[in-house]
Amino acid sequence: xxxxxxxxxxxxxxxxxxxxxxxxxxxxxxxxxxxxxxxxxxxxxxxxxxxxxxxxxxxxxxxxxxxxxxxxxxxxxxxxxxxxxxxxxxxxxxxxxxxxxxxxxxxxxxxxxxxxxxxxxxxxxxxxxxxxxxxxxxxxxxxxxxxxxxxxxxxxxxxxxxxxxxxxxxxxxxxxxxxxxxxxxxxxxxxxxxxxxxxx
Numbered sequence: 621x622x623x624x625x626x627x628x629x630x631x632x633x634x635x636x637x638x639x640x641x642x643x644x645x646x647x648x649x650x651x652x653x654x655x656x657x658x659x660x661x662x663x664x665x666x667x668x669x670x671x672x673x674x675x676x677x678x679x680x681x682x683x684x685x686x687x688x689x690x691x692x693x694x695x696x697x698x699x700x701x702x703x704x705x706x707x708x709x710x711x712x713x714x715x716x717x718x719x720x721x722x723x724x725x726x727x728x729x730x731x732x733x734x735x736x737x738x739x740x741x742x743x744x745x746x747x748x749x750x751x752x753x754x755x756x757x758x759x760x761x762x763x764x765x766x767x768x769x770x771x772x773x774x775x776x777x778x779x780x781x782x783x784x785x786x787x788x789x790x791x792x793x794x795x796x797x798x799x800x801x802x803x804x805x806x807x808x809x810x811x812x813x814x815x816x817x818x819x820x
Contacts (some may be wrong), residue, residue, distance in 0.1 A: 640730075642696065642703050645678065648730040653708050656724075656732070660739040665750050669713050670722075676709035678723065703728060714749055717758050720777065745778045748785060754778075754805040761787040761803055768801055768810055778805060790816065 650672055655744035660668045672735050677693040681701035688704060696703065707723040722743070726732050738745070748754050758765070759774065775798075778787050787803040793815070801813040 642679065642693075642706065645726070645728055646674070646693075646706070646708070649706075649708055649724075649732070649753040652730060652732065653710070653724050653726075656734065656736065657710070660736045661743060661747060661750070662767055663792045665747070669719075669750055672712065673709045673711050673721075676721075678707045678709065679703050680705040680707075712743075712746055712750075713745075714758050719741055719749060719758055726753075745780060745785060746768070748805075749778060754785060756787065756803060756805045756808045758787075761789065761805070761810065763794060763800060764803055764808055764810065765789040768800060768813070770801065774798075786811065 631797040632733075637663055639643050640751050654666070654672075657670060661670075675692070675694060678690050679693055679696040680688055680690050681696060681699070683689040684700055689701075691699070691701075693706075705725065705727060707725050708750055710724070712719045712723040713819055714724055724734060734742075749757055758778075761776065761778075762773060772788055772792040773789050775790035776787065778785060780786070781802070785805040789803070791801075793799055796818045798816040799813065800816050803809070803819050804811050
């Protein structure tokens with residue numbers, strides 16, 4: 621009830637004082653997001669593996685040129701821009717390693733278009749890892765990458781490819797190129813490797 625009254629009070633003043641407004645909405649949105657995530661992934665997994673990172677919250681604003689721009693929360697608090705929408709950032713970890721980051725969109729009335737099903741679908745590949753349903757977890761995938769010549773891994777992700785859950789690792793090379801390998805999360809086999817060349 622207290623949160624609702626705070627939001628109604630803030631809404632009655634519009635977004636002229638956007639910094640105070642966004643602080644109140646973020647407080648409300650964080651509580652809402654926490655409940656949605658607990659419901660979607662389970663309380664134990666959420667409390668062990670999800671960390672809300674306020675400093676990485678992104679705010680969509682209307683800038684001085686009257687264009688929409690996405691900026692950090694810290695930059696927003698130093699600006700006079702009006703908030704249009706924002707995203708809460710969660711770091712998802714597995715055994716103290718950063719597995720992925722999750723951006724949850726929120727409107728200025730503290731609502732999000734994401735429901736339980738949306739959240740579960742987005743997180744499904746990562747939940748397989750968090751629920752120990754993949755033989756190859758992130759630590760093992762990184763070890764396989766090192767064994768295959770990747771010593772400057774800067775990117776990793778896991779997703780479905782042709783119904784198989786596949787790890788993708790990227791390693792820095794010269795000239796902004798990357799060596800990419802894909803690993804089967806079921807048996808640890810490297811199923812492909814190639815050089816990724818940036819497109820200007």
